[in-house]
Amino acid sequence: MSETYDIVIVGSGGGGLSGALRAAQQGARVLVVDGADKVGGTFAYSAGLVWVPGNHFMAAAGFQDSAEEAAAHIRELSGGRHDEAVLTSFLRNAPTVIQWLTDEMGVPFELVGSYPDYYSDRTGGKAGGRHLAVKTFDAQAELPPEWRSRLANSPHFAGLPASWLEIQEWGGLASMSTWDWNEMARRLSADYRAFGSAIAGYLLAACLRDGVEFRLRTTAIALTTSDGAVTGVRIRSEGGQESVVTAERGVLLATGGYDSDDAMKRRLDLYTNTHGIGSPLVNGSGLVMALEVGAAFQVFDGQLTTPTFQIPGEEADGRPLYRSAVREPAFPGGIVVNSAGKRFCDETFYRSLCHEMSRFDVRSQSYPNERAYLIFDQAWKDSYALGPITPGEVPPWLANGDTATELAEIIGVAPRALEETVATYNADAKLGEDPAFGRGSTMYGRNNGDRTVTPNPCVRPLEGRLYAIRLHLGSSGTNSGIVFNRFGQAVHLRGHTIAGLYVVGNVGANLIEGLWYNSGSSNAKALVFGHLAVDAMLSGSPGS
Structure with a gap:
């Protein structure tokens, strides 16, 4: 059995x-195939920020930016691993794509003006303006009834139906206890979505209006080829029936990386002990299909890792739920220590935390910081939420003690070392300082802190009863992936492009960023190269 479309998207x-x-806007016949029963993938699980230098909102708000500044910023930080042509293509086209989605497709992006680049103090970095997000998405008003349950919603953010702009205006995530939770409850009951699920919702609603055909619970098995060109996809329905779908203009692989597949991580990554926190069906299937037709694979630094914590008994998607802990370690009144009871990084920058937790020490032949704990005091516990655990709430499973020594004995870290670590930290923290690792010394770190605490929103002595929760490394995407050109077309191992095959999102390698990363850059490249790949397919002359 065979069917024909202009473009097939997996x-x-x-x-x-x-x-x-x-594709639909240009009149193409397009089919989207997904093995999941919901639309949105890991994108819908994300925080929903989109990093777009020189976006059209910036100039209107008085921000100065240029593609040249952004390019200089990435070149300095990529470790020389970016692809210059791909980088240039992204920076040139990203503002146009976002404006098209906003003005013509009704995706209500808005400026999150006070969100800084991770490395805002480096060449070409910006203190704000490059990050966009969308308004909350009213699923009942925007989607047909049968599609509301088919839009993926992040288990990490499902209980927080607020836009990024609102969060910034309300004082940041550290001030959650002061928010209007009656309004949050109203939005939850009305099925409002936020973050990545909101963007996916607006895109899905537009796709349905324009006649895009979706087949969920349908697995792509393999690409079909003729004379080296990709011609379509072999698919298997939920009932087990197999068929071939011919794609006259091309196939776009948008399957994500391999962050939920332990076997592929063991094969491809240096550090493998990560837990997938995106869509559980992101299992490397698109990579395998591309590799089978000769696509080149480029290795970066494994997974795009995120510190996480687990609340006993919580599950999502049939597996233990690991909640993101990007901002909690930056709140004042807390530090992160290893099993030796010592701090090892600037906890306000999660990339530093992740890098050190996965660092292999050749002398001890071990990962000395892999077993890490967030230690926080009573004032922290009384002020901030820990996932669904409200300020002041102390569940019975949460380790705590009257002293550092007592807590250390409970969690199994070196007691005297933890006592000394807290005492040393506190002596400097009284002045709002952290000479050891520089908590709150960057604009990004301070943005994650509590602006009501002065002089440093990330630093305060730990006092009174102490609490601890184990941190783990989660994976929200893959850095390594298929090599592609400035149009998103897959590149063969021998260096030529593969006719009819395009890749977008985490199935592609981090050729824009190299070893650098910024919040929202993965989401941005997905939106931009999905657009560019289709334009190349429909033009019939993508170039190289």
């Missing part, structure tokens, strides 16, 4: 939805 994350919407 995967319904941000890149797949962006490409599908662009």
